[in-house]
Amino acid sequence: xSAATPSHAxxxxxxxxxxxxxxxxxxxxxxxxxxxxxxxxxxHLAPGIWGLLGPNGSGKTTFLRLVAGQLRPSLGEVRxxxxxxxxxxxxxxxxGLCPEADAMYDDLSALEFVASMAELSGYSRGAAKERAEAxxxxxxxxxxxxxxxxxxxxxMRQRAKLAQSVVHEPDVLLLDxxxxxxxxxxxxxxxxxxxxxxxxxxxxxxxxxxLHEVEALTEQVLLIARGQxxxxxxxxxxxxxxxxxxxxxxxxxxxxxxxxxxxxxxPGVLGVRFPAPDAVEFETRDPDRTxxxxxxxxxxxxxxxxxxxxxxxxxxxxxxxxVERSGRMAGTGSDAAVGSAAPYSAAxxxxxxxxxxxxxxx
Amino acid sequence: xxxxxxxxxxxxxxxxTRLQLLRFARGxxxxxxxxxxxxxxxxxxxxxxLGEHADAAAVAEAVRSGLRLGFxxxxxxxxxxxxxxxxxxxEVEGRTLSFLVARPVSRAALATxxxxxxxxxxxxxxxxxxxxxxxxxFVTTPEALVAELPETLRIAGAVALLASCYAxxxxxxxxVAVEAAGIVATLHLAILEFGLSLVPGPxxxxxxxxxxxxxxxxxxTGMFADITPDxxxxxxxxxxxxxxxxxxxxxxxxxxxxEFRFSxx
Numbered sequence: 001x002s003a004a005t006p007s008h009a010x011x012x013x014x015x016x017x018x019x020x021x022x023x024x025x026x027x028x029x030x031x032x033x034x035x036x037x038x039x040x041x042x043x044h045l046a047p048g049i050w051g052l053l054g055p056n057g058s059g060k061t062t063f064l065r066l067v068a069g070q071l072r073p074s075l076g077e078v079r080x081x082x083x084x085x086x087x088x089x090x091x092x093x094x095x096g097l098c099p100e101a102d103a104m105y106d107d108l109s110a111l112e113f114v115a116s117m118a119e120l121s122g123y124s125r126g127a128a129k130e131r132a133e134a135x136x137x138x139x140x141x142x143x144x145x146x147x148x149x150x151x152x153x154x155x156m157r158q159r160a161k162l163a164q165s166v167v168h169e170p171d172v173l174l175l176d177x178x179x180x181x182x183x184x185x186x187x188x189x190x191x192x193x194x195x196x197x198x199x200x201x202x203x204x205x206x207x208x209x210x211l212h213e214v215e216a217l218t219e220q221v222l223l224i225a226r227g228q229x230x231x232x233x234x235x236x237x238x239x240x241x242x243x244x245x246x247x248x249x250x251x252x253x254x255x256x257x258x259x260x261x262x263x264x265x266x267p268g269v270l271g272v273r274f275p276a277p278d279a280v281e282f283e284t285r286d287p288d289r290t291x292x293x294x295x296x297x298x299x300x301x302x303x304x305x306x307x308x309x310x311x312x313x314x315x316x317x318x319x320x321x322x323v324e325r326s327g328r329m330a331g332t333g334s335d336a337a338v339g340s341a342a343p344y345s346a347a348x349x350x351x352x353x354x355x356x357x358x359x360x361x362x
Numbered sequence: 363x364x365x366x367x368x369x370x371x372x373x374x375x376x377x378x379t380r381l382q383l384l385r386f387a388r389g390x391x392x393x394x395x396x397x398x399x400x401x402x403x404x405x406x407x408x409x410x411x412l413g414e415h416a417d418a419a420a421v422a423e424a425v426r427s428g429l430r431l432g433f434x435x436x437x438x439x440x441x442x443x444x445x446x447x448x449x450x451x452x453e454v455e456g457r458t459l460s461f462l463v464a465r466p467v468s469r470a471a472l473a474t475x476x477x478x479x480x481x482x483x484x485x486x487x488x489x490x491x492x493x494x495x496x497x498x499x500f501v502t503t504p505e506a507l508v509a510e511l512p513e514t515l516r517i518a519g520a521v522a523l524l525a526s527c528y529a530x531x532x533x534x535x536x537x538v539a540v541e542a543a544g545i546v547a548t549l550h551l552a553i554l555e556f557g558l559s560l561v562p563g564p565x566x567x568x569x570x571x572x573x574x575x576x577x578x579x580x581x582x583t584g585m586f587a588d589i590t591p592d593x594x595x596x597x598x599x600x601x602x603x604x605x606x607x608x609x610x611x612x613x614x615x616x617x618x619x620x621e622f623r624f625s626x627x
Binding site for chain 2: 068069070071072087089090092093095096097099101103104105107108112116117119120121122123164168
């Protein structure tokens with residue numbers, strides 16, 4: 001998995017209004033009082049679709065708000081098309097933002113809402129209305145555009161929000177959880193429109209905590225956790241990591257230690273622990289094979305199984321894994337020396353990195 | 363991709379004002395303001411026609427008292443509060459401010475547009491209400507209808523200036539204390555404006571309501587009114603303008619520099 005373009009480069013010295021669409025962060029940090037929301041993030045995003053993937057509270061929204069000019073960096077800098085976005089209308093005119101919150105002007109119709117946003121972007125009233133109609137039509141709201149958005153379904157509201165974010169044809173499109181609450185029809189329309197924007201040369205950056213949403217849109221992802229970009233690269237590599245990083249399989253049964261003894265020798269099983277008197281937890285690199293082995297051994301040994309679960313077969317587990325691994329690498333390399341977030345690739349955390357020793361832990 | 367050129371400040375102020383006016387037109391505040399205005403106008407006109415007055419001067423004085431009580435004592439607080447205290451705070455609370463600050467609209471233009479929308483409703487409603495009272499009270503005496511018009515217009519002018527000042531104050535507190543905009547603005551208007559307008563001595567000059575009442579040509583009232591200094595009309599007008607600009611300027615700075623609640627999820 002390779003870093004897209006991690007950048008510790010010099011701050012963008014020349015701020016040109018006509019610079020190509022891009023997002024650049026240089027050692028970007030944001031604190032809310034004593035809470036660190038984003039820590040030392042450096043990256044450069046070129047045109048295309050980028051998925052910003054991370055668990056809830058990982059810093060996705062903070063990063064998007066910094067890029068959208070709604071927050072000022074506590075440290076470092078962020079540039080959109082070469083311009084610092086906070087308070088700079090030249091940068092803001094090139095940004096389209098779809099916030100996560102399901103909040104809109106409920107007393108206005110979708111047409112009034114989107115046309116007002118187009119007008120605020122600089123279009124005359126007539127042109128704004130025409131553009132609003134076209135944008136709403138593109139998102140499948142042509143027949144409903146005169147209705148007040150307060151009466152819309154969640155999916156329709158989401159599409160209206162997306163229509164306002166693209167009505168001025170932004171070069172940089174920032175979408176915070178754009179597929180939340182959408183039905184399959186809305187989802188298809190949204191995905192099609194975003195792909196169209198990207199193919200027209202825009203940088204489309206969208207956040208989500210659902211991996212398959214990223215897979216539906218793009219191959220390029222940023223993994224963010226605990227305010228740090230812990231990995232950048234292709235989505236299939238995330239899938240590989242999910243498959244390859246150690247999983248845990250917990251079994252509650254009548255004789256956990258006996259079960260551990262017979263399963264431990266199975267291929268892929270890395271270790272074992274006993275979180276409770278009636279439970280055994282296996283660490284494995286091949287969960288499917290381990291599940292099958294446990295089932296087979298349980299039948300053969302007449303074990304009485306009460307439950308068979310995996311507490312971490314999710315992205316959440318992958319994030320924790322990567323964060324812990326990058327934390328273990330901190331202080332050992334050049335990235336640590338410059339206080340970097342130690343992105344996955346830079347920290348040498350290649351897929352298939354040497355596993356933990358295969359030994360039971362009690 | 364072809365994002366439009368950066369819009370001019372005038373364009374963005376006009377666009378923000380139009381959007382805010384559209385929201386007022388669809389919301390409940392305008393209806394509430396109209397109900398309050400109707401009640402006050404009807405009350406003053408009814409009182410004038412039901413009352414027994416010795417002569418035309420007494421009628422004129424009764425009308426002036428009604429205007430003072432109904433407009434300078436009530437509506438000039440209520441209408442700017444209704445329209446201005448929430449223009450920023452409600453956007454933040456409703457989490458719709460994201461849509462506005464993501465546009466190529468300077469924060470100053472945003473605040474200016476919203477302020478203009480607030481006074482674009484408050485001032486015409488107040489002035490229109492005062493003129494309706496004038497018409498309703500003097501409709502049966504055409505000579506008084508004409509003769510008293512300059513005094514009525516003077517009151518309307520003072521009320522308009524004061525409403526602009528109160529709108530700036532309410533918008534400022536709405537931007538500074540987002541979660542308690544209504545309470546803080548109410549406290550300011552109740553204590554510093556209404557309360558101080560009644561206290562004795564020069565301290566009364568701190569109340570813009572008192573300054574406006576002087577501009578409107580009303581007699582001094584309240585505790586120890588005789589030791590309270592008069593304010594010449596020109597000084598009163600300039601004071602109201604300067605204080606309005608002061609609070610409006612503070613509001614602009616607050617909106618321009620604040621991250622509001624974007625730092626919260």
